Amino acid sequence: MNTEFLQAVQEIEKQKGIPAEVLLEATEQALLSAYKKNYGINQNARVHIDRVTGEVKVYALKTVVEEVKDPRLEISLEEAREKDPRLNLGDVLEIEVTPRNFGRIAAQNAKQVVIQRIREAERNQIYEEFSSREGDIITGIIRRVDQKNVYVDLGKTEAILPPQEQIPGENYKFGDRIKAYLVEVKKTSKGPNIILSRTHPGLLKRLLELEIPELYDGTVELKSIAREAGSRSKIAVYSKDENVDPIGACVGNKGLRIKNIVEELNGEKIDVVKWSPDPAKFIANALSPAKVTSVEVFEDEKVARVVVPDYQLSLAIGKEGQNARLAAKLTGWKIDIKSESQVGGI
Template identity: 75%
Template sequence: MNTEFLEALRDLEKEKGITVDVLLEAIEAALLSAYKRNFGSLQNAKVHIDRETGDCKVYAQRNVVETMEDPRLEISLAEAQAVDPRYEIGDVVETEVTPRNFGRIAAQTAKQVVVQRIREAERNIIYEEFANREGDIINGVVQRIENKNVFIELGKTEAILTPSEQMPGETYHQGERIKAYIVEVKKTTKGPQIFVSRTHPGLLKRLFELEVPELQEGVVELKSVAREAGYRSKIAVYSRDENVDPVGACVGPKGMRVQTIVNELRGEKIDIIKWDADSSKYVASSLSPAKVVAVEIWEDEKVARVIVPDYQLSLAIGKEGQNARLAAKLTGWKIDIKSESQMAELYPDYQDLFDEEFVE
C-alpha cells in the first residue's frame, strides 16, 4: 500500500461518505486476522497502517514481566530495558514482525475490505433514505414476480409487494409502472428490505395529497379514510376556508383529480364526504350515495340510528353491507340503519323522537 492508495480512499470518502479512518481501521482488523491465519496465531499482534505514507507493518506485542514464562506473550524486565530503559513491569513492548510477502496479502485484503465497506455504506444510505419515507408513496417499475410476490424496481434497490398487500383481482406485468405505499423498511444482512402495499388506506390518502393542491397547502384537510381495496373507499374532508369547497377540490375540474386516482386504483369507487363537527350530519353524509331522513345519536356509546326511505335501504346498507361498514369505519360510529316503514312498525310515533335530529 502507498500514498496512491490513501488518495483513492480519500476520493471514496468524498464520493461515498465513508471516512478514511473507518476504512483504515477496518483494513487493519482484516489484516490482523489474515496475519494470524497465515503466520502467527499464537502471539499477540497488531497491524498499523501509516496515515501519511500508507506503509503497513505488523508488530508483536509482549507484556513486560519480572519472570518470563511464555516468550511469545511476555518479555522479561531486563530484556525490555535493554531495548529502552524506560520500560517498566506492565508495559507492552512492540517488535516489528512484518513478513516478507505481507504486502501482497495486504493489497488483496484491503481491496476486499474496501469493496465490502462500500457495499455496506451504500446499503445504509438506501436504508436511511427509505426508512425516512415510511408512510409515503413510491413510484416504481415491476421487475419480476416470484411466488406471487411482486418485486418493484426503485433505482438502486427494490420493494416487495406481498400477496396480502395486493389488490383483489389486480394483475401485474413486467415493465409496468405502479405506485405503492411504503409500509415498513427493514435492515437485513443482505441490505434493506422495503415492504409496500396497494391495499393500505394510506395509499389513498397520499394519492389525494399528490393530486389536490389544496390538501398540500393545508387549506383542505383529509380527516378520515375508510377503504376496502379494489372495491370501494370513503374519505372525509374538511375546509379551513369557508370559500373553498373541500369535496369540489378533491373531485377537481370535470372530476379529473378523483378520476386520476380511480384509474391508479384500477376502477376502485371513491365516495368523498364532507366532514362535519355535527355528528348527526357527519354520519348522514357518510352513508352517501344513500339519502338519509333522520339520525338519532347516542354520544356516550358512539351509536347512531339512521332512518332512510324504504327505497334507499338497500343502497344505504350496500352490497353485502359494504356501504354501512365503510361509513362506520369512516366515522368511528356504530351505525344502525332502519327504513321508515321499519321504524313505523317499531315506533308508530317515531318522528316525534327526533325533534332537531332531522337531517335535511
C-alpha cells in the first residue's frame, strides 16, 4: 500500500464517481477483518490508511482501567501513563500492532474491496438511471432469445422482455432494434433487474405522445386507453379548444401519424374516438365504427343499454366480442348491445 494506491483511488473517484473517502473507509474495514482472521486476535482494533502516504497501520484499542481483567482489551492506568501521561481512567489508548508482513495482506484485500465497491457503485448508478425512467419508452437491441424470455441490450445493462409482456405472434430476432415500455426496475444482489413490456397500454400512450405534438403539449388530452396487444386498441381523446379536432390531430394528414404507430406495433389496429363528458355520447363513440341508434345509461349500476341497427349488430359486437369488450374497457361501463329488431320484439 503506497501513494500509487491513493492515486488509483482518486482516479476511480473521477471516473466512477465513488468518493475516495468511501473507498478508503471500506478498505480499512476489510483490512481489519483480514487482520483478525489471519492473526486470530480477539481484541478491539482499528486499521488506518494514511491519506498522504498510503501507509497502513494497525492499532490495538485498550481501555484504561484500575484493575486489568482482560489484557487484550484493557491496560492499567500506570502502564498507560508511561505511554501518555495525559490519560485517565476510562480513556482509550491506541497501541500500534502492525504485523511485519501485513502490507501483502493489505494489498490483496484493498484490491478486492475496490473492485467490489466499483461493481456496487456501477450497479447503483444503473439502478438510479433506469428506475427514474420507469413508465417511459426505452430502445434497445435484442441480444438473445431463449424459449421464453427476450434479452435486450440497453447499452449499460441488459433488460428482460418476459413472455407475458410479449405481443402474441410477434417475432423477436437477434440484432433487431426494439422499442418497449419500461415496467419495473428491481434491485437485486446481481444488479438491477429491468422488466420491459410490449403489451402494456403505457407503450401505446408513450408512442402517441412521441408521434402527436398536440398530445405531448396538452392541447389534446388522452382520456383513456383500452388495448388488446397485437390485435386492436381504442383510445379516447378530447380537446378543450374548439378549433382543434382531437381525432384529426391523432390520425394526422392522410392518416400518417396513426399509421406510424400501427407500424411500430406490427399492424395493431387503433380506433381513435372522441371522449365526451356525457356517458351516452362517449359510449356511442366508443363502439365506433358501428353506428348507434340509442344509448340508455343506468348510473347506479354503471350499465348502458345500447341499440344498433340490425345490420350493425355484428360490427358493434365485433369479432369474438372484441369491439364491445374494448368499448367497455375504454368507457368503464358495462355495455349491453341489442339490435332494433331484438328491442322491437320484446
